[in-house]
Amino acid sequence: MTSRQFADAVFEDHVGLRGRQWEQELPDVDTRGMAVLGRARWITLAARPAIEAVFARHGLDTGEFDVLSTLLRAGAPYRLRPTELYRSLMISSGGLTDRLSRLEKAGLIERVAAEKDGRSLPVQLTGEGRARAEAAFREDMAIEARLLDALTEEEQSRLAQLLSKLAGSLAAAPQN
Amino acid sequence: MTSRQFADAVFEDHVGLRGRQWEQELPDVDTRGMAVLGRARWITLAARPAIEAVFARHGLDTGEFDVLSTLLRAGAPYRLRPTELYRSLMISSGGLTDRLSRLEKAGLIERVAAEKDGRSLPVQLTGEGRARAEAAFREDMAIEARLLDALTEEEQSRLAQLLSKLAGSLAAAPQN
């Protein structure tokens, strides 16, 4: 720490320990990729239980919530085509069909005939689906904000900015 | 952008678009949590295909690689107890048993009797397992470094530092 700027100080965490183990075992490998992507993955996994608990209180799992929230934030009439949904959610078309079946059976969405394209069977939130999605989303955002409490507002903002730059570059890349 | 410092500028990305949609639909909700955790999740998902392709070239999936790499970085004799493994990997004990069975059948690990505790059946890399893990790890780190190319070294370092602070706080929290 003495020869480092404070801004570069890396805090003790699970991925940091991993990095030191690799340094011992394979000192010639550059693990900077892991320092970012490995931590992003670890944080995602670690935050999961708290967030899933929110959805479970509303009778949803993460995948189902993802569908409902995508429809909700699309704005009235809260309707999207399955293709838009599975691309946005980064899942397979088959996986989406299953989620939609569950949500339809639960009365949270309904399938409405497309106006123009007969191949398409758009999906739309029901009133209950809209209410459920909004309630779960509000609680989710409250929990997620709490998970970031240890960071100052400035750190959160800087972190979001750096992540958005990385995300932008990943989206732009051919297919990495 | 005019009224903002450049350092706070948020780049165009998928989660940024989501944030603007929520701003339209539910303007009173604070979505800062999503700006960080949502992006961490999105980046993890977006980086996945490129990384999985590496493992696939070595005949592994991500879960199997995670087991092998955990054993490898533990150092000689590359042996850990199943409990250490599933806790480190953040999966269930049952899920680990299945991964171990596959890896054992593939000849990449072997189960050796514990010296002291008869309840425990530690797992150890075979020579082939060690070689496979190292080769896949080296390639993985090369790909991950490339995925970060769009960021300067300083940005990567700052990002890693902020993520480590967040990860540390999540690990410290009771159970969030």
Added chain:
DNA sequence: GCTGACTATCTCGACATCGAGATATTGGAG
């Protein structure tokens, strides 16, 4: 108006993981 390439969605068998319970073992209290 046909035709063929393309698109949108669904079907379905394979499979990895979960998670509650079963089995075997340990170690400390009495």
Added chain:
DNA sequence: CTCCAATATCTCGATGTCGAGATAGTCAGC
């Protein structure tokens, strides 16, 4: 010693997702 609560791992039925293929519909060009 003997018990029993705690521990380590495995078993196994349920389930969510993948992904290749099937089905139905569209549209541009002839």
